[in-house]
Amino acid sequence: MKYDYLIAGSGLYGVTFAFRAKQLGKKCLVIDKRPYLGGNVYCENIEGINVHKYGAHIFHTSNKEVWKFVNSIVEFNRYTNSPVANHKGELYNLPFNMNTFNRMWPDVHTPAEAQARIEEQKAEAVAALNGQEPQNLEEQALCLVGKDIFNKLIKEYTEKQWGRDCKELPAFIIKRLPVRMIFDNNYFNDKYQGIPIGGYNKLIEGLLDGIECKTNVDFFNSEYKDWQKYADKLVYTGPLDEYFGYKLGKLDWRTVSFKTRIEDIPNYQGNAVINYTSHNEPYTRVIEHKHFEMFGQAIYDCPKTVVSEEYSTEYKEGMEPYYPVNNERNDKLAEEYRKLAEQEKNVIFGGRLAQYKYYDMAPIIEQVLNIKNI
Numbered sequence: 001m002k003y004d005y006l007i008a009g010s011g012l013y014g015v016t017f018a019f020r021a022k023q024l025g026k027k028c029l030v031i032d033k034r035p036y037l038g039g040n041v042y043c044e045n046i047e048g049i050n051v052h053k054y055g056a057h058i059f060h061t062s063n064k065e066v067w068k069f070v071n072s073i074v075e076f077n078r079y080t081n082s083p084v085a086n087h088k089g090e091l092y093n094l095p096f097n098m099n100t101f102n103r104m105w106p107d108v109h110t111p112a113e114a115q116a117r118i119e120e121q122k123a124e125a126v127a128a129l130n131g132q133e134p135q136n137l138e139e140q141a142l143c144l145v146g147k148d149i150f151n152k153l154i155k156e157y158t159e160k161q162w163g164r165d166c167k168e169l170p171a172f173i174i175k176r177l178p179v180r181m182i183f184d185n186n187y188f189n190d191k192y193q194g195i196p197i198g199g200y201n202k203l204i205e206g207l208l209d210g211i212e213c214k215t216n217v218d219f220f221n222s223e224y225k226d227w228q229k230y231a232d233k234l235v236y237t238g239p240l241d242e243y244f245g246y247k248l249g250k251l252d253w254r255t256v257s258f259k260t261r262i263e264d265i266p267n268y269q270g271n272a273v274i275n276y277t278s279h280n281e282p283y284t285r286v287i288e289h290k291h292f293e294m295f296g297q298a299i300y301d302c303p304k305t306v307v308s309e310e311y312s313t314e315y316k317e318g319m320e321p322y323y324p325v326n327n328e329r330n331d332k333l334a335e336e337y338r339k340l341a342e343q344e345k346n347v348i349f350g351g352r353l354a355q356y357k358y359y360d361m362a363p364i365i366e367q368v369l370n371i372k373n374i
Contacts, residue, residue: 003029006227008219009237010204011039012361013351016368017235019073019207024374028211029231033218037208039237040320041200041361047262047304050199051289054320055256055310056273057200058292060193061362067192069369073206076194079292082185083273087152088280095187096149097180104148111181118179121146137173138166144177157277160284161312162254170327190362195292228346237351239321240337248337251356252330253321259283260308266300268307283309324356 004026007014015037018028036042040054058081061067070076085092093099101114108114125142134140137158141150154177155166162169196203219225219238227234236243241251272291276283287308294302315321324330334356341349350368352359359367 001027001230003027003231005029005233005235006031006224006231007235007237008224008227009039009235009351009353010034010037010208010213011237011351012041012364013354013368014039014235014237015204015207016365017348017350017371017374018211020368020371021374022211026374030208030211030213031217031219031222031224032213032215035215037213037215038201038204040322041204043199043201045199046260046306048302049290049304049306050201050293051260051306051308052200052287052292053258055258055308055322056287056292057195057361058188058193059195059361060188060190061366062189062191063362063366064191066362066366066369069365070196070203074196074198074202076192077197077293078295079195079272080193081187081273082271083187083275083285084271085153085157085275085277087277090152092153093185094153094275095178095180096145096153097185098183099185100149100153104152114181118146118149121148134171136167136171137169140171140174141166141177144174145179153277156279157275157284160279160282163312163314173326197293199293233346233348235348235350237349237354239353240334240341240349240356243349243354244337244340248340249333251333251337252325252327253315254323254325255313255315255319256284256322257311257313257319258308259311260306263305263307264303266303266305268305283311285310321353324352324358330356 005021005028007018007028007030010030010032014030018030021028041057042053043050044053058079059070059076083094085094092103098111098114101108105117108117122143122145125139125146129139134143138155141154158166158169217224220242224230241248268288269286271288273285273287275285287310289306289308290299290302349355351364
């Protein structure tokens with residue numbers, strides 16, 4: 001049977017594309033090498049809790065059309081992302097706001113006092129550079145927020161994320177740091193945010209309704225590698241360099257791993273996400289999954305909870321690639337691969353892996369909705 005599209009990968013790009021193609025009367029086949037569909041938004045149900053198997057996924061957007069689109073598939077709840085930072089037992093609200101500043105400096109109570117304290121410390125950092133531009137992430141961050149916030153909430157957390165000293169990381173990684181002079185713990189500035197009621201699997205199932213799918217099928221190690229036999233066009237969502245057999249060299253990635261466990265209590269940490277910002281703990285954050293979808297009494301009606309420790313590591317063969325490493329080498333190599341991709345006839349390269357760019361979920365969906373000719 002000939003398809004209009006073979007879609008390699010069932011992450012958000014692939015499934016949204018399949019949904020739009022079906023709406024337009026196109027026939028699609030979606031394949032995925034994992035035993036389930038959904039890419040990294042896949043949820044595993046444990047003790048009645050939807051566990052974000054590949055890390056916390058919080059949908060947020062200011063695009064009304066994107067918000068209407070996802071809610072037309074499944075209703076989203078009112079979850080608001082308000083992470084907390086734990087530095088050696090001291091708890092700070094994120095992003096940096098008046099609650100953070102009062103906890104950091106107990107004598108600071110007003111926005112004017114907080115601004116003055118930060119400006120004083122920023123001036124120290126700028127003076128230490130003697131007129132030079134910041135040469136690394138540490139110098140850049142110190143010039144943005146000063147030493148106290150940097151040392152407690154940025155330095156060691158960033159070093160765990162990247163596996164390198166802040167002095168060895170380029171300044172451009174931190175172009176800005178959100179500083180809010182209000183008592184508001186909402187992490188995002190976007191107008192809309194939430195989690196699909198019933199979990200992300202509901203969103204994936206809705207988008208793929210009526211579309212043929214095959215799991216446990218690796219594009220490169222299956223008959224579908226010769227995709228022209230099966231479809232007029234290919235939508236490829238895997239790693240960009242892998243498509244071309246790594247012929248220009250391998251792109252670098254950072255990855256994360258998780259240690260997930262069941263706790264025999266209804267409420268472990270009182271929040272969905274707590275970042276651990278010191279080297280005292282090897283993990284970067286702890287996720288308590290029930291808080292994404294259970295609120296108020298519902299938290300206690302579910303007698304157990306599931307938590308995941310998240311560890312940031314260097315990518316090795318066989319691991320899941322997560323984050324592009326945007327240094328000079330990788331940026332240049334990725335651009336060379338993108339030029340090759342432009343020459344591929346009837347192939348669409350979509351999503352984080354195939355474009356070697358980090359995307360939140362909403363921009364991926366927006367990208368697909370904006371494709372004019374499907």
